[in-house]
Every structure is written in structure tokens, then in C-alpha cells.
Amino acid sequence: MNKTSLPGVLAEIAEIAGVEAAWALVSAQGGIVVYIPAEAKEGHWLTELVGIEAAEKICKHFSVGNTGNRIQIPMGKFIQSRERLVKALEAGMTASQAALSAGMHERSAYRARKRIKNQKQGSFFD
Structure with a gap:
């Protein structure tokens, strides 16, 4: 599956952090709303799931000012x-x-x- 075949938020994640990170989110959190913090930290579920580099990119992309954001992860x-x-x-x-x-x-x-x-x-x- 390529980036362009992913819907909305997953296409964004694939673009900034890679398709693997997008699919990891679908596998772990698909179908629910998750909180993406403004900053990636060791031990956070997102960092554990996709790694620190990808988590930093995702957090930066979805943060609103100095706060995190809630996003709906589509179902795989x-x-x-x-x-x-x-x-x-x-x-x-x-x-x-x-x-x-x-x-x-x-x-x-x-x-x-x-x-x-x-x-x-x-x-x-x-």
C-alpha cells in the first residue's frame, strides 16, 4: 500500500513519518481517538510504538501551539x-x-x- 491510497490522517502520518508508522498506528489504535502529545517522550505509547524519530515527527505535525491534539485513527x-x-x-x-x-x-x-x-x-x- 502506498501513501496515496491511505485515507486522510494516515496519509499525513505516512508522509511525515513513513508508511510503517501509519500502519503501526492502525494496528495498535485503529478505530479510536488518540491523544498525540505536543512533544515525544521516552516511555510514551506513541514513542514505544513507532520509535522516537517517527514519534517526534508525528507530535510536531499534529501539535497545536504548545499542546497536543486528539486524532481519530481509521480502522485497518x-x-x-x-x-x-x-x-x-x-x-x-x-x-x-x-x-x-x-x-x-x-x-x-x-x-x-x-x-x-x-x-x-x-x-x-x-
């Missing part, structure tokens, strides 16, 4: 399902087939197919 299962959905659509499956194979709603498949189409058209005109 949804991200992986979305990837399977996109791959199935790109392989030529119908929206119904892709939704079944990814374990998602058919509406999600139609929306994903529209996004894929728009991205391809956008790159054509760039």
Missing part, C-alpha cells in the same frame, strides 16, 4: 477492504462482484468506480 479493516474493492474494479469486475469480493456495500463500489474514472480523466487533461 476498512482500508484493506477499500483496496480490495479498487483492485477488483480495476480488474474489470462489476460493482456488485467487486463489492462482494471486498465485503463492502455495492454503493461503495459505484462511488469507488466513479472516483477511479475521475482520476483517470484528470490525469488525461493534466
Whole structure:
């Protein structure tokens, strides 16, 4: 999985601290709101999880002035399902087939197919 296929906050984390750090957060804290302190410290759960360098980058990015910030960590299962959905659509499956194979709603498949189409058209005109 690359940085661009990650949603919102995970894409930000992947950009500043690496994809491994983003996935570590998903694995450990996916689906909940976590407090990211303004400064990384030894012994803090974030530092223990991703290492001091990555934790420092994450803390600096999400801090608000001299205070930390609360962020929602997306659930990994949804991200992986979305990837399977996109791959199935790109392989030529119908929206119904892709939704079944990814374990998602058919509406999600139609929306994903529209996004894929728009991205391809956008790159054509760039």
C-alpha cells in the first residue's frame, strides 16, 4: 500500500513519518481517538510504538501551539477492504462482484468506480 491510497490522517502520518508508522498506528489504535502529545517522550505509547524519530515527527505535525491534539485513527479493516474493492474494479469486475469480493456495500463500489474514472480523466487533461 502506498501513501496515496491511505485515507486522510494516515496519509499525513505516512508522509511525515513513513508508511510503517501509519500502519503501526492502525494496528495498535485503529478505530479510536488518540491523544498525540505536543512533544515525544521516552516511555510514551506513541514513542514505544513507532520509535522516537517517527514519534517526534508525528507530535510536531499534529501539535497545536504548545499542546497536543486528539486524532481519530481509521480502522485497518476498512482500508484493506477499500483496496480490495479498487483492485477488483480495476480488474474489470462489476460493482456488485467487486463489492462482494471486498465485503463492502455495492454503493461503495459505484462511488469507488466513479472516483477511479475521475482520476483517470484528470490525469488525461493534466
